[in-house]
Every structure is written in structure tokens, then in C-alpha cells.
Amino acid sequence: MYYSCVESFVKLNSRKIIKYSAILTVLFAIYLAPVGDYMIAGLKYLPGYYHDLDTIRTSVQIIESRGFQSETHYITTVDGYILTVNRIVNPYVKDRSSLRPVLLQHGFQSSDKGWLITSAMTAIS
Structure with a gap:
């Protein structure tokens, strides 16, 4: 029972x-x-909460918020996959003849924001 x-x-x-x-x-x-x-x-x-605006910005918005210009190019592969390539242009450089392009490729399951969201002290530029 x-x-x-x-x-x-x-x-x-x-x-x-x-x-x-x-x-x-x-x-x-x-x-x-x-x-x-x-x-x-x-x-x-919450105490210590910090809201970083870069987490909701697009790559172009992050680039332009740092004072650079951005060009977006789309490349279509043979199998129809569309790749997005962003070119970062420094508007303060006048003589571009000595500059060489640098290609930065992100890792597997990552994005270009891995190169862009960083502090000014550790930036790759």
C-alpha cells in the first residue's frame, strides 16, 4: 500500500x-x-558584462569601423559554390607601387572575422 x-x-x-x-x-x-x-x-x-559591437557587425562593417576601405568580390567556382573575398584598402597609403597583396585564409569552420576581431595591439596590420 x-x-x-x-x-x-x-x-x-x-x-x-x-x-x-x-x-x-x-x-x-x-x-x-x-x-x-x-x-x-x-x-x-550581469556584473562585468561587456557588449562588443564587433560580434554583431559584418566583416565590411568591422573593416570600415577601423578606418579602412573595403571591396567585396564574389567568385563562383566550377561547381557553383560562391566565395566571398574582401579586399582591405588603406586609404592613407599614397604610393601603392611597392605594396604586395597578402592572402589570409581562415581555418576550417571559421570565418574572416577571426582575422578582423582583435585588439589594436595584436592586429596583423
């Missing part, structure tokens, strides 16, 4: 737990949903 009462109590409470955990999960997801300028609503109130 005791075992069947405990078993039914656990079943009843497990249903409630599942129900309430689903409700809390939905509410938590709504709370953390992006709002406004893509800032996560709940995280900005």
Missing part, C-alpha cells in the same frame, strides 16, 4: 515537474531573446 501511494505521488509530481519546467524554459527563452540592437536582455545586467 505504501509503495503504491509513493509511486502515484512521484508520477503526479513528475508530470507537474515536466509541465513547470517546460513553462520555465519558454519564459527563460523569451527573457533571453534578442531585443533592440541585438543585445541579450538578461545578460547586460
